[in-house]
Amino acid sequence: MKAQIEVATHTRAEMIDVTQNLTALVKQSRIQEGFCYIWNPHTTAALTVNENADPDVTRDILAGLERFVPRNGDYRHAEGNSAAHIKASLFGPSLQIMIEDARLVLGTWQGVYFCEFDGPRRRRLQVRIVPLPE
């Protein structure tokens, strides 16, 4: 099954929990055992998995990244968003999550986040849900 998730971001750096979107797609797919694969096609954004209980965690992650990958630095790229490109490569463009008994296999505190590093923008994630081979 192929699907897309549309995300609108509202600030420059932001982590948006897309776990519920993925859960709904997995349910819709009716796939019992397989993998949920997510691709971020943007070069100044990324995907990650982290705690979704205390909102201070994502705040601290973004602040921590900003400290060692500052927005302004010895950069040459004329668009002025080199820090966002660096952060994108640090977190990575894709995730693959197991599906068992028709559910995403995530740890108790894990949520899936789309990470905006150069917003606000409209973004689109690619999702593919694939059953295990027989």
Added chain:
Amino acid sequence: MKAQIEVATHTRAEMIDVTQNLTALVKQSRIQEGFCYIWNPHTTAALTVNENADPDVTRDILAGLERFVPRNGDYRHAEGNSAAHIKASLFGPSLQIMIEDARLVLGTWQGVYFCEFDGPRRRRLQVRIVPLPE
């Protein structure tokens, strides 16, 4: 094939080589060609691949991370382990490794590491070994 690897960590930050555990599971699966997929369900730990010859390499990786993601900083998360959450997202929650001729395809110096960033704790990794589709 589904399996779990239990890991007990003994210090706050630690890289534990789980290559042998995976090798044993691949052998047990009798799968000749496929993928070995590993998921870390914890938000203050991660998985990575790096050199397993000189133990100074993992020592230097942990020390290097600590330098630019210090334990104490401008963090708000009350549990005091925000640095561990940041490191978890930098290294990532999962790995997928090819299986060819019933063996993991790793480079000469590569080992698979569970990375504890907020220990000591008891941790559990999810492993799934999947054959290639016919």
Added chain:
Amino acid sequence: MKAQIEVATHTRAEMIDVTQNLTALVKQSRIQEGFCYIWNPHTTAALTVNENADPDVTRDILAGLERFVPRNGDYRHAEGNSAAHIKASLFGPSLQIMIEDARLVLGTWQGVYFCEFDGPRRRRLQVRIVPLPE
């Protein structure tokens, strides 16, 4: 389908666009729907996806990494390339990219990069192109 990509690097730190190599292999595989999986077997190199339009982006990524993972630091590993090992774990050893309609699914500005962090060297990437299960 199994294949390899040989890469010769010419400086210590370098990002080499291998998108065309992958595109050619996907075409050669004649697989319409599936995944292209790439593994880097070296512990001082990595794979990433980032912008391939303005060459200043990769220059800035390498310079940014060098700033917070400096070549010389409090390292013990005798080979003197601990910074390269750290960078390798930050970017990661593998990528998996969707194939749809016999093409890699990449964003408009996305290219696939082999990242050399301890060159110059000769490197070899493992590629496997797998169809979706029926």
